[in-house]
Amino acid sequence: MNYYSAYGLTIESEFDLPELPTDRRTGVAADVVIRRDDVDPVPESVDGVGGRRIHAEPDRCRLSYDSIGTFLVEAGTRVRFDPVAAELATTKLVRRLFENEIMGVLLHQRGVLVLHASAVSIDGKAAIFLGPRGAGKSTTAAAFHEQGYALLEDDLVAVRTDGESPTVFPGVPQLRLTTDAVEALEVEHTTRPDDDGESEKRYQYVDEVPDPAPLKGCYLLRDGEPLSLERLAPRDQLFELVSNTYTVGLLSDTEATPAHFQQCSTIVETTPFHVLRRPRDHHQLPSLVELVAEDLHSHSRGSVDTQTG
Numbered sequence: 001m002n003y004y005s006a007y008g009l010t011i012e013s014e015f016d017l018p019e020l021p022t023d024r025r026t027g028v029a030a031d032v033v034i035r036r037d038d039v040d041p042v043p044e045s046v047d048g049v050g051g052r053r054i055h056a057e058p059d060r061c062r063l064s065y066d067s068i069g070t071f072l073v074e075a076g077t078r079v080r081f082d083p084v085a086a087e088l089a090t091t092k093l094v095r096r097l098f099e100n101e102i103m104g105v106l107l108h109q110r111g112v113l114v115l116h117a118s119a120v121s122i123d124g125k126a127a128i129f130l131g132p133r134g135a136g137k138s139t140t141a142a143a144f145h146e147q148g149y150a151l152l153e154d155d156l157v158a159v160r161t162d163g164e165s166p167t168v169f170p171g172v173p174q175l176r177l178t179t180d181a182v183e184a185l186e187v188e189h190t191t192r193p194d195d196d197g198e199s200e201k202r203y204q205y206v207d208e209v210p211d212p213a214p215l216k217g218c219y220l221l222r223d224g225e226p227l228s229l230e231r232l233a234p235r236d237q238l239f240e241l242v243s244n245t246y247t248v249g250l251l252s253d254t255e256a257t258p259a260h261f262q263q264c265s266t267i268v269e270t271t272p273f274h275v276l277r278r279p280r281d282h283h284q285l286p287s288l289v290e291l292v293a294e295d296l297h298s299h300s301r302g303s304v305d306t307q308t309g
Helices: 086-090 092-109 137-146 179-185 234-243 257-270 282-300
Strands: 002-006 009-013 032-036 052-057 060-065 069-074 078-083 113-122 125-130 150-160 167-169 174-178 201-205 213-223 228-231 273-278
Touching (some): 060 092, 069 092, 078 092, 113 137, 125 137, 125 150, 125 282, 137 174, 137 179, 150 174, 174 179, 179 201, 179 282, 213 257, 228 282, 273 282
Parallel strands (some): 009 032, 125 213
Antiparallel strands (some): 002 009, 113 150, 150 167, 167 213, 174 201, 228 273
16 A cells, blocks of 8 residues: 655555655554545536546545546545556556546545645745646746745645635645746756656656645736736635636535635635736746745735835
């Protein structure tokens, strides 16, 4: 059996998931158990997208993938996988399904807000970067990592809002970058695109795993000049959080809409939220890192006016 630690959870898995941090503690009960088991596929009569069909209800979600198999996620504690062929269970494609879509559903069932974003820890304070696909979330996180700041997550950001303040938990310690970003940032030790079956992406695995960090800033990435921060209106903050929720398509079927609205509202009420406007120029990334780091430090000093530019 394999034991891992991610998103504040201890995971016991029948399958090898080498991208996750290994949990070497003994005598610790697992929060999540992953097993190979028979699972009825989602009927083909259910409308699917991109070869995936989903049937969701409170505390139970089945996901069937054409030519791969079916996953059953239950109560935020159990995952069962029924592959169409045994050898598929060890492929990178299936591992990434476990570590992204399946984990996103599981965290959602546990009452965690799951955002499609990237996050870094800046001197123990979390900053989240939001934006549509291609906005540069991964590149921005990589720029911070190259400057010595810790990566919390790239792609699936888990935020708990049930404590004293919203807290971001470290997830899968890897960056997913375009070849241009790898070359511009001079990132070393990445996978080759051919290794991953994704011609435009390279993966960099990060050794260190930081502690959970209180959320102190949300940044919506937008193109433009000059490099600047602009306060976002509260109603727009709420819209962006909902739009960038990883599991937004499951909210109605899982009866989670009221709880999700409260989670997003808590972040709006407690966390500074800015538009981070910047030119698409990799040479500007060190200045971007400096600007955001200073912004987070200003919040810690109790600064009222954090707008620049």
